[in-house]
Amino acid sequence: MCKLQNKPPELKDYFCSFTGFHYGNSSDVTAVSSPSLLTLTPSLLFRGETAPSSQLLSSSLLLLFQSRSLQAGIIGREKMRAAAHTLAAVLALFAAVSGSQAEVIDDILSSLNRGASFLERQHEHINLDGVVGFLMLQAELKEAVRTWPHTDTVSWAQRTTAVALVKRLDQSFEKAVTALQQNDAKYYREFEPLLSWSFWLIPQGWSSTDASLVYSSTMTTECYDEQLSDKCLTLLLGTWKMNGTPCIVTKPCRDTMTQFGCPHYSLSHQLLYFMIGKMRGCTNLLKGDTRPSRANMTERSYEKIFCSNMMKTNQDIIKDGLTEQTVDIFIENILICGLAGFSDFYKADWLQHILRLQDEEVGCFGRDKSIISQIIGDELLEQLQPHRRVKRREKILPDGCSSHMTAVAVGALGGYLNYYLAEQDITKRPLS
Structure with missing residues (x-):
């Protein structure tokens, strides 16, 4: 089953039986003379007899340890057994964590599949914010598929699910965007650049918020x-007029979007302003700001200040208990700050709060069945007034679902998915 190079024959049985390598023929495992080098021949991996990754790693490390101990002659069999047991315990813990994460990813994908079914049914009714939230999700899914670490059958199956989800969403977007164009042509034209998944950039590195940046007080409105x-x-x-010049920053806009102390949606849209500017390719958004107190401020400085305060908002919401009035901004903060690269918004308990909000019957988030009859009446009124502007931020659909909350929820879940997949990449861990 295995062979040793430059080892006494009497050690062969002990060495091979102790390591537990019983895959393939004698050429599959070779302990070489160098105590720091261990090689596994590729034939082990391509005959359909591959060992589980944890078992293979355990055996490989154990083989290396024994090679060193046999050459040095200072570690006995009992010490090696103890080392093997310790290693097995560590690997068991690693497998448990990996299995738990795989279950969470399954939960996210299952929830997103139900969300996709909702979009397929309601694509004609979802407003612009709703479509944008699903497009953010699509950008996150495509990035996840591109970087998916499909190292085992479970992970590969999950990636296959994500690929199928991307295809379903692509088909729904074409119909949803067409409906937006027909329902409100002017509004569609003003925000058309946002209606493509490729507009939304996925973070390639992670940062954390800073509690010292929280405002001492905030406005009440x-x-x-x-x-x-x-x-x-x-x-x-650049959509302020036909063929308009992009990246225009007026003093009223700059002063408004850099104002400190704003709460709730004003705060999240200040952040969104800087993010959209960056994704549009605008530079020097702060050019012309002559305030001495802001001399050293950068666009990223503002993003960190805003998300640090949005983190405080979410922490206060959780402390006081989620309500119908606070749950929407709670999820929106996770979506936008997560997309801005602040990984501390992807808390495990916050994920569970989002998942529990999904309606099992129709797949949306924030459904209020008690007002369905009222909404049907409003929908009829809207049909009688075809030029009535649909409010961007919120629209309650005929089945009682919240268009905006569903959008921010699926977008946030897509962010969680990418975060969990990137978590093991050392280059994407939070920066201090």
């Missing part, structure tokens, strides 16, 4: 309304 936010975004996107 929003700092600005949706109309001002929309105007500033169209100036960045």
Whole structure:
């Protein structure tokens, strides 16, 4: 089953039986003369007899340890057995953690599949924010598929599920975007650049928020309304007029989007303003800001300040208990700050809060069955007033589902998926 090079024949049986290598013929495992080198021949991996990865790693490390001990002659059999047991315990713990993470990824993919079914049924009714949230998810899924560490059958099956999900979403987006264009042509044109998954950039590295950046006090009401936010975004996107110049930053927009102390949606949209500017390719968003107190501020500085305060908001929401009034902004903060690269928003217990909010029947998030009859009446009124502007931030659908909450929830889940897949990549761990 195995052979030793430059080893006394009387050690062969002990060495081979102790390591437990029983895969293939004698050429499969070779302990070489160098105490620091161990080789496994490729034939082990390509005959359909591959050992489980943890077992293979355990045996490989044990073989290396024994090679060293036999040559040095200072470690006895009992010490080697103790070392083997310790190694086995470590590997068992590693396998348990990996298995637990695989289960979480299964839960995320299952939830996203139900969300995709919801989009397939409601693509004609979902508003612009709803479609954008699903497009953020699509960008995250495509990145996940591209980088998926498919090292075993379970992981490979999960990747296959993600690939199928991407295809389903692609088919729904074409219909949803067409419906948006028909329902509100002007609004569609103003935000058309956002209606492509390729616009949304996925973080390639992680940072953490800083509690010392939390405001000493915040305003009790929003700092600005949706109309001002929309105007500033169209100036960045270049859609403020036909063939408009992009990356325009007016003083009112700059002052508004860099104002400290804003709460809730004003705060999250300040962050979104900087993110969209970066994704649009705009540079020097802060050019012209002559305030001495802001002289050393960068765009990333603002992002960190905003997300640090959004983290405090979410922590307070959890401390006080999630309510119908706070759950939407809670999830939106996870989505946007996660997309900005702040990994401390991807908390395991926050993920469970999101998963529990999904309606098992229709797959959306934030469903209120008690108002379905009222919504049907509103939908009829909307049909009688075809030029009535659909509010971007929220729209309750005929089945009682929240378009906005569903959008931010699926987007946040896509962020969790990418984070879990990238967690083992040392280059993407949080920066201090």
